[in-house]
Amino acid sequence: MTNSPHTRSGNFRGFGRLAVEATLGLTELVEAMHRTISVAPGPLGTPPSGRTKGLTGFVYGNVRGVTRLVGNSVDAALAKLAPVLGEAAPSPGRDSLVAALNGVLGDYLEASGNPLAIPMQLRRNGEPLGPEAGAVAAASAGTPARMLLLMHGLCMNETCWSREGRDLGAALGSDLGLTPVTLRYNTGRHVSTNGRELSGLLESFLASGPAPPPELTIVTHSMGGLVTRSALHYASEAGHSWPRSLRSVVFLGTPHHGAPTERAGNLVQAALGVSPYSLPFARLGKLRSAGITDLRHGNLLDDDWEGHDRFAHRGDARYPLPLPAGIAFFAVAATTTEGPAKAGERLAWDGLVPVESALGHHRDPERTLLFPEGRTWIARGMNHFDLLDRAEVTARLGEWLKPESPEPGSGEEASDRPRGPL
Numbered sequence: 001m002t003n004s005p006h007t008r009s010g011n012f013r014g015f016g017r018l019a020v021e022a023t024l025g026l027t028e029l030v031e032a033m034h035r036t037i038s039v040a041p042g043p044l045g046t047p048p049s050g051r052t053k054g055l056t057g058f059v060y061g062n063v064r065g066v067t068r069l070v071g072n073s074v075d076a077a078l079a080k081l082a083p084v085l086g087e088a089a090p091s092p093g094r095d096s097l098v099a100a101l102n103g104v105l106g107d108y109l110e111a112s113g114n115p116l117a118i119p120m121q122l123r124r125n126g127e128p129l130g131p132e133a134g135a136v137a138a139a140s141a142g143t144p145a146r147m148l149l150l151m152h153g154l155c156m157n158e159t160c161w162s163r164e165g166r167d168l169g170a171a172l173g174s175d176l177g178l179t180p181v182t183l184r185y186n187t188g189r190h191v192s193t194n195g196r197e198l199s200g201l202l203e204s205f206l207a208s209g210p211a212p213p214p215e216l217t218i219v220t221h222s223m224g225g226l227v228t229r230s231a232l233h234y235a236s237e238a239g240h241s242w243p244r245s246l247r248s249v250v251f252l253g254t255p256h257h258g259a260p261t262e263r264a265g266n267l268v269q270a271a272l273g274v275s276p277y278s279l280p281f282a283r284l285g286k287l288r289s290a291g292i293t294d295l296r297h298g299n300l301l302d303d304d305w306e307g308h309d310r311f312a313h314r315g316d317a318r319y320p321l322p323l324p325a326g327i328a329f330f331a332v333a334a335t336t337t338e339g340p341a342k343a344g345e346r347l348a349w350d351g352l353v354p355v356e357s358a359l360g361h362h363r364d365p366e367r368t369l370l371f372p373e374g375r376t377w378i379a380r381g382m383n384h385f386d387l388l389d390r391a392e393v394t395a396r397l398g399e400w401l402k403p404e405s406p407e408p409g410s411g412e413e414a415s416d417r418p419r420g421p422l
Contacts, residue, residue, distance in 0.1 A: 103155030106188020153222025195230025225254025
């Protein structure tokens with residue numbers, strides 16, 4: 001039996017490995033602090049290298065040895081119990097927890113072969129779609145067939161589209177004659193890694209259905225927008241044909257130019273590294289995934305991170321990547337600022353992504369994303385996650401995505417959209 005994340009054995013073994021590895025990591029951290037304090041270096045500089053010696057070193061060595069022994073024994077025992085445990089039906093709570101773990105540690109889970117690492121897959125009505133299931137896209141009402149792909153953000157999965165009794169995909173599918181399909185993916189991987197895989201997945205999926213392939217609309221939330229832009233780049237690089245089926249893309253709260261929370265985390269980690277007494281704690285900051293560090297500035301390409309220490313404090317060195325031509329792009333930014341728009345007001349962010357970043361504005365003209373007037377909207381009185389279920393958002397998307405609409409309608413963007421640098 002495979003160690004799939006959808007089996008009880010996979011669940012137990014995956015969480016068991018995390019517990020063992022967390023214990024080993026904490027042991028290393030405590031020993032490093034013990035070693036530094038015993039040597040008593042100055043307040044600044046490099047901490048002493050190597051492990052503790054004598055009785056202290058013997059104790060720490062035993063802790064590591066016992067932890068590994070217990071971990072390996074549990075892993076082996078669960079492997080033998082797999083036929084007894086059998087398959088377990090996924091539950092929303094379990095899936096949400098695994099999605100959160102993948103957001104924080106997903107690159108490590110994948111690299112270590114942990115069964116909790118989420119594989120990328122297209123899903124329909126809660127079930128995965130195999131490569132032979134492209135015909136599902138052709139089952140939508142209307143001619144030609146139209147498919148709606150919904151892509152979630154960091155630490156989430158496809159269930160995020162159904163909140164507070166509202167289902168954005170179902171609503172748009174019913175109103176616009178679209179077949180909703182969702183993407184589930186490991187948000188802890190690099191954005192560019194997910195982008196390249198998504199491009200290949202869409203290429204094979206759409207090719208598996210009848211010709212011509214269905215018209216495609218993509219609605220993204222947060223990180224999902226970065227993965228989509230990355231996928232479009234790698235599709236062009238690989239000569240994939242699926243972008244020719246792509247009619248429109250909607251970005252909901254996408255941090256096109258990064259998120260302040262990750263930049264702040266990077267500064268804190270840099271500060272912790274100044275003193276040998278605090279440096280061991282800087283290791284905790286290095287637990288965060290490649291996906292999270294990509295959000296510092298909004299990395300989209302391998303070139304944005306390859307050859308660099310992703311935890312080092314570094315300015316925005318991304319390669320500018322404009323929106324490709326021939327596709328209708330829309331951007332929605334949320335702000336917790338309420339009430340009517342006022343001239344010159346400074347809008348609050350949505351709690352995670354600044355309005356300017358979500359609208360693609362940047363002080364560098366080469367990095368500014370040029371959304372046409374009428375294709376941006378600021379959702380007032382909302383936080384980052386309200387974009388997933390608020391009726392006003394669904395209504396706006398319904399107006400934008402009407403197949404017969406010659407030009408998207410304009411809203412408050414002309415008067416309410418801020419015009420400053422990031």
